[in-house]
Amino acid sequence: xxxNVLPLFYVFHFYLFGIIAIVSAVAFVTRKSPVAAALxxxxxxxxxxxxxxxxxxxFIGVIQVLVYAGAIMVxxxxxxxxxNLGHASDISDARGMGWKLAAGLVxxxxxxxxxxxxxARVTESLTxxxxxxxxxxxxxxxIAPVAxxxxxxxxxAFEVTSVLLLAAVVGAVVLGKRGERANAR
Amino acid sequence: MLAESLFFSAVLFTIGVVGVLTRRNAIIIFxxxxxxxxxxxxxxxxxxxxxxxxxxxxxxxVMTVAAAEAAVGLAIIIALFRHRQTVDLSNINLxxx
Numbered sequence: 001x002x003x004n005v006l007p008l009f010y011v012f013h014f015y016l017f018g019i020i021a022i023v024s025a026v027a028f029v030t031r032k033s034p035v036a037a038a039l040x041x042x043x044x045x046x047x048x049x050x051x052x053x054x055x056x057x058x059f060i061g062v063i064q065v066l067v068y069a070g071a072i073m074v075x076x077x078x079x080x081x082x083x084n085l086g087h088a089s090d091i092s093d094a095r096g097m098g099w100k101l102a103a104g105l106v107x108x109x110x111x112x113x114x115x116x117x118x119x120a121r122v123t124e125s126l127t128x129x130x131x132x133x134x135x136x137x138x139x140x141x142x143i144a145p146v147a148x149x150x151x152x153x154x155x156x157a158f159e160v161t162s163v164l165l166l167a168a169v170v171g172a173v174v175l176g177k178r179g180e181r182a183n184a185r
Numbered sequence: 186m187l188a189e190s191l192f193f194s195a196v197l198f199t200i201g202v203v204g205v206l207t208r209r210n211a212i213i214i215f216x217x218x219x220x221x222x223x224x225x226x227x228x229x230x231x232x233x234x235x236x237x238x239x240x241x242x243x244x245x246x247v248m249t250v251a252a253a254e255a256a257v258g259l260a261i262i263i264a265l266f267r268h269r270q271t272v273d274l275s276n277i278n279l280x281x282x
């Protein structure tokens with residue numbers, strides 16, 4: 001969507017989903033029950049998908065819902081329920097005061113750093129003209145702007161990714177089976 | 186929308202860091218790492234709008250690595266739970282010295 005058409009509509013929804021994402025993330029970090037935390041995280045990921053769509057990345061938004069909110073979080077919930085950790089217990093409690101203080105300090109330092117970076121200027125020659133991606137999406141569809149670079153400049157990385165996934169699958173199976181073998185002995 | 190996206194991304198990343206540092210449940214810490222990856226993805230997508238669609242390709246790769254990481258990490262957590270009957274990281278301090 002080009003944000004020259006409906007600026008107020010666009011800006012309002014961008015802020016709305018951003019605030020939903022942050023509120024859900026805060027709720028996610030503060031929940032005691034792992035299942036409730038996982039569901040709040042799914043909410044954050046859905047809002048992020050909406051923000052991707054508003055930022056002209058329609059395909060990434062769909063993939064976010066399918067892969068993150070769909071597949072990865074279901075695996076998390078599956079493990080939580082497999083290990084019977086769904087109830088809120090003292091395990092879920094936060095660490096002591098020292099850790100909270102350290103977390104607050106690290107958080108503040110990171111925020112300050114990122115805000116300082118936000119003010120940095122990038123040379124104009126690198127910047128695309130306004131609405132380039134939006135026009136590309138309108139002209140060739142949502143997938144072509146991603147698929148083009150993926151299968152040309154980044155083809156090698158794409159192929160290496162398949163090896164990475166294979167290694168991950170083999171690793172997960174090996175880690176999962178080790179216990180069984182020890183029990184059988 | 187670049188500045189707003191960077192703001193939301195920074196806040197989400199910071200929430201993730203605070204979660205990793207303050208929680209003791211291994212699964213929740215792992216989910217906080219996923220939240221941090223998502224925050225970085227938002228930065229990539231926001232910059233892709235200004236500097237070209239290669240940023241979206243990187244989001245694609247980040248998601249693939251996140252999926253691989255989730256599979257291996259959760260397998261480690263299951264193996265850990267079989268061994269120690271807990272996912273409380275304050276009880277798992279073999280390498281603490």
